[in-house]
Amino acid sequence: MSGRTQVRACSQVGPVRTCVGCRQRTAKDGLLRIAVVGDECVADLRGTLPGRGAYLHPDIACYDQAVRRRAFSRAYRTQGPLATERLRQWVGQAEHTARKEAAPAASPVNPVHEKEIRERHG
Numbered sequence: 753m754s755g756r757t758q759v760r761a762c763s764q765v766g767p768v769r770t771c772v773g774c775r776q777r778t779a780k781d782g783l784l785r786i787a788v789v790g791d792e793c794v795a796d797l798r799g800t801l802p803g804r805g806a807y808l809h810p811d812i813a814c815y816d817q818a819v820r821r822r823a824f825s826r827a828y829r830t831q832g833p834l835a836t837e838r839l840r841q842w843v844g845q846a847e848h849t850a851r852k853e854a855a856p857a858a859s860p861v862n863p864v865h866e867k868e869i870r871e872r873h874g
């Protein structure tokens with residue numbers, strides 16, 4: 753049985769979700785959770801809203817794609833149209849914030865993460 757390979761998802765770190773806009777799989781941390789309140793899509797910034805969640809990159813391009821394909825209605829299994837105007841603003845803000853945070857990416861090691869590893873070993 754030498755030709756047998758073990759396929760394990762050990763390369764994935766943390767939960768992965770699919771963006772409803774571009775359909776790319778991305779680490780959940782890099783996506784915005786979208787929930788529905790009434791008939792409106794809202795950004796679940798704290799991850800505390802109940803119900804189904806859809807995930808979207810904090811990117812207006814992904815938002816536009818999702819709206820065009822009615823991906824939100826499909827994700828939440830709603831019949832009528834969902835209001836997404838405020839969501840657009842949230843995505844725009846998140847996009848802005850993400851760019852700002854991504855700028856000083858000079859340090860490759862996350863100090864918090866490193867500390868966690870040390871504590872786990874010690």
Ligand SMILES: [Zn+2]
Pocket residue numbers: 771772773774775776808809811814
């Ligand atoms: Zn996307």
